[in-house]
Amino acid sequence: MGIDSSDLFGSVFEAPPLVSVVPVLVPLPVPGPYSYAVPEGMHVEPGSVVQVPVGPRQHIGVVWDGVNDDKLDPKKLRSITLAFDCPPLSADMRGFIDWVATYTLSPPGLVARMAIRAPAALDPEPMVEGLHYLGGVPERLTPARAKVLELVANQPGPWTRMGLAHAAGVSASVVDGMTGKGMFDTVFLAPPPVVARPDPTYAVPRIEGPQKEAAAEIVEPVRAGGFSASLIDGVTGSGKTEVYFEAIAEALRQDKQVLILLPEIALTASFLERFQDRFGAKPAEWHSDLSPRMREKVWRGVVTGEVRVVAGARSALFLPFEELGLIIIDEEHDPAYKQEDRVFYNARDMAVVRARLGNFPIVLVSATPSVESQVNGLSGRYNTVHLPTRFGDAALPDLHLIDMRRHPPERGGFLSPLLLRQMAKTIEKGEQSLLFLNRRGYAPLTLCRVCGHRFQCPQCSSWLVEHRFRNQIQCHQCGYHQPTPEACPDCGTLDHLVACGPGVERIAEEVERHFPDARTIVMSSDMLGGVKRLRLELEAIANGDVDIVIGTQLVAKGHNFPLMTLVGIVDADLGLSNGDPRAAERTFQLLSQVTGRAGRTGRKSHGLIQTFQPLHPVMQAIVSGDAEAFYEREIEERQKAILPPFGRLASLIISADTRADAETHARGLRAAAPQVTGISVLGPAEAPLALVRGRHRFRLLVHGRRNSDMQAFLKAMISQGPKQRGSVQIQLDVDPQSFL
DNA sequence: AGCACGCCGACT
């Protein structure tokens, strides 16, 4: 201020400049916004992205809504360091962040962080220098200069320096020379867009029959505007993508931005190309291994509205779109939509909330919808559109169960004679077979044939799996691995290993024994050579250079195998006995996806499913194709498992790394909240859904109906409870639609 | 999330 109170002119000039105080969400796990002073001359409003000091470091934060209600020691108040030059987060976006934070009981700052973690993207990209032709001819008209002149006479620009040189077929120094002669005006151009604008009229497909009707049903709510949720339930190969592309086209015609969420694995070049074929430009991509540079560009394009369509993994849901008008969730049932660290959420559910809050339509898509979405379809909250038949001349494979009790494999093998016979026929016809077994490595359990020693992981105590191709034993839980030992560590016997049960590598061995001349390939996520190799192998399969593919889950996802006419499921029962409440649903989805790989180009195709439980509902649903009956049963089971016999208010499932830990926590919680009747305790083996490895010791899964009641209850419990503070993670596993 | 403070076990 520099004016002393003894100044002649009295107190008028002594008044300190009016500083306002605003709440700012900082990207830290603190319960709410912090208060900061706004320096004189700085303009901020709710949604502004700012940099603030927190302790010894600077963080990026967002100015939030409301007034600072806390009685903060004024001495602690610090000032906003700077306000970034980018559009503020919209009120819708802020509302969404608050909603997600409340629903997931996460610190709002951590939710906000997901929306602004594009580090240096917050300042606009520098302008590009451009040249504009002013007219005139240089004194010395060289041939190179003439070429440039010819070009700029018709198109005066603006050109970029390199762009002009390239277009004229001369070197940049020619352009520099002419610039020096004052023939060009320097102008500043906006940096080029990350992606071109998609054009809804680029290649309008001629779709007919069921596709056409489905498209009309999906497009109509987009045309009408406002919130709506649709579920496209269509078998593999029914043209679901083409159908939702029409919804995207309509949103683009209305000048809305569009978000397509895909499980990370489905974000492939082939998807982007399909999009480009329809819209003439690729969508912007958003996923975890985007380069920082690209991440910045896309983020900025999204906030400014320059990017119209984003195809992304679950984290794309938190991009701060300027005018989002449609969300598509492809492979809606995919577990990859669940995030289980820091902020726990299911992007599919939160996407529905975002659409509701933003008042625009959302489309969920799957060949095997989740039970949750089926329920929402049946109750009418989602408008379900069925696509029961394949597109064009492709037919679904003919599916049969092989009862392994009646058609056992030969000793030491895992493939039934029925399956082997069908494989032989397939090879004879020059067609391809796929054997699916969701188990990596050679065998799930390895022991010493002399003393019975089992190899256990030193880090997490699960069994080590032998990988013969790599000559390693590996832990599939934590990634620990060591070379396969030559002698048994217990009794010292050499050449001692005995394999129990099959893995893909062992199946490959068996296949080579039966079909020594066939070209066989194993595909699993730990395959040597990484993504690049994988792509080459997929290409080889598509070209018909392979006869038999043996694969894990990897082969279930989206790849198109045009020559595949036989799918064999080696062990259909595998996923059914692991205690996961969703085991049956997951197995049904996986088997449907895998068998759906066959017969995509109209050839007669078969699926043979090896099982010891041919009467199991999953097997019956798969062969009969009666998914509806299966879902009906699943819904009933789920309701039995989740609602009663617990109390009406809320029920808790407590799980921990060990059952004893879970019991301890349960005792503490029962003491802290005697009013809760339904606390059940599950050990880790019984509740893999509830188990959290790593930092968190335990986690509560809360199932119930009335969210507000549960939250009030949980918050009270957390603040009063004896030891829960700080370390407890709470996941609300209820349908967000039920209390929107 | 980071980072400091603070209190108990194996080492120069």
Added chain:
DNA sequence: GTCGGCGTGCTC
């Protein structure tokens, strides 16, 4: 006698 383990608390 110290170095270092991670439990607890704080950041506007």
